Amino acid sequence: MSKINSETLKYFADVIERETGIIYVEENYFQLEDRVLQLCRNASIEDPSELALTLHDPSQARLRRTFIDIATNNETSFFRDPGIFQVIKNTVLPLLVERGGAKLSFWSAAGSTGQEVYSLIMAIEESGLVPLSSMSVHMTDISERVLERAQQGIYTQLEVSRGLSPERLSRFFDPSPFVSGEYRIKEHIRRLVSFSRLNFLESFADMGQFDLVLCRNVLIYLALQTMLCVA
Numbered sequence: 128m129s130k131i132n133s134e135t136l137k138y139f140a141d142v143i144e145r146e147t148g149i150i151y152v153e154e155n156y157f158q159l160e161d162r163v164l165q166l167c168r169n170a171s172i173e174d175p176s177e178l179a180l181t182l183h184d185p186s187q188a189r190l191r192r193t194f195i196d197i198a199t200n201n202e203t204s205f206f207r208d209p210g211i212f213q214v215i216k217n218t219v220l221p222l223l224v225e226r227g228g229a230k231l232s233f234w235s236a237a238g239s240t241g242q243e244v245y246s247l248i249m250a251i252e253e254s255g256l257v258p259l260s261s262m263s264v265h266m267t268d269i270s271e272r273v274l275e276r277a278q279q280g281i282y283t284q285l286e287v288s289r290g291l292s293p294e295r296l297s298r299f300f301d302p303s304p305f306v307s308g309e310y311r312i313k314e315h316i317r318r319l320v321s322f323s324r325l326n327f328l329e330s331f332a333d334m335g336q337f338d339l340v341l342c343r344n345v346l347i348y349l350a351l352q353t354m355l356c357v358a
């Protein structure tokens with residue numbers, strides 16, 4: 128039985144679509160409801176309709192961002208779709224190197240908690256084709272929560288077990304200095320990446336140009352017009 132009425136849920140879904148392009152279809156309102164209720168608990172808001180009103184308040188920009196944040200699906204893993212990283216290593220990088228240029232630049236757009244951008248750097252390092260000092264790497268996401276995690280580069284046992292071989296784990300990670308059983312991507316890799324928040328609905332004209340952009344598993348959540356604009 129739903130705790131939030133469907134009109135209020137539709138209101139929340141509309142705000143999310145307007146601000147991010149992410150579509151919540153009615154079948155997924157149960158997921159939206161869970162997330163809204165969680166946010167209300169964290170923000171000590173008793174009634175979700177009160178949250179709806181608070182979101183209008185210009186002085187509540189932080190809460191609004193948190194609300195947008197909870198709407199995102201951040202599923203990711205290391206070397207997700209491994210074939211793509213093989214193609215990057217064996218085909219794309221040799222072409223980029225052959226084309227020449229002072230520095231290669233890479234962008235992981237909507238990179239979630241960082242597994243994608245770090246997989247890319249591991250693949251490049253393994254290829255031996257591009258010295259790490261000859262590349263720049265940027266990662267963006269709409270969610271500040273995932274950006275912070277990506278920047279820390281610390282992963283649980285479960286997260287490293289998803290896609291990382293033991294060889295890669297020992298070559299590219301150190302045990303976390305903070306929590307036993309967790310791992311941190313090595314500092315020389317972490318330091319290569321710059322991070323910023325970017326919503327695809329806003330202009331990214333000033334991002335500059337890149338030799339390779341990874342933008343994966345995100346357009347599927349967006350409305351068709353948004354997909355076409357981003358693509």
Ligand SMILES: C[S@@+](CC[C@H](N)C(=O)[O-])C[C@H]1O[C@@H](n2cnc3c(N)ncnc32)[C@H](O)[C@@H]1O
Nearest residue numbers: 147199202203237239269270326327343344345
């Ligand atoms: C499912 S994850 C995909 C992560 C990674 N690219 C991968 O393939 O493993 C989708 C990411 O897109 C981000 N996202 C959703 N809507 C966005 C938007 N409008 N602008 C930028 N990023 C967005 C989410 O915060 C989330 O971290």
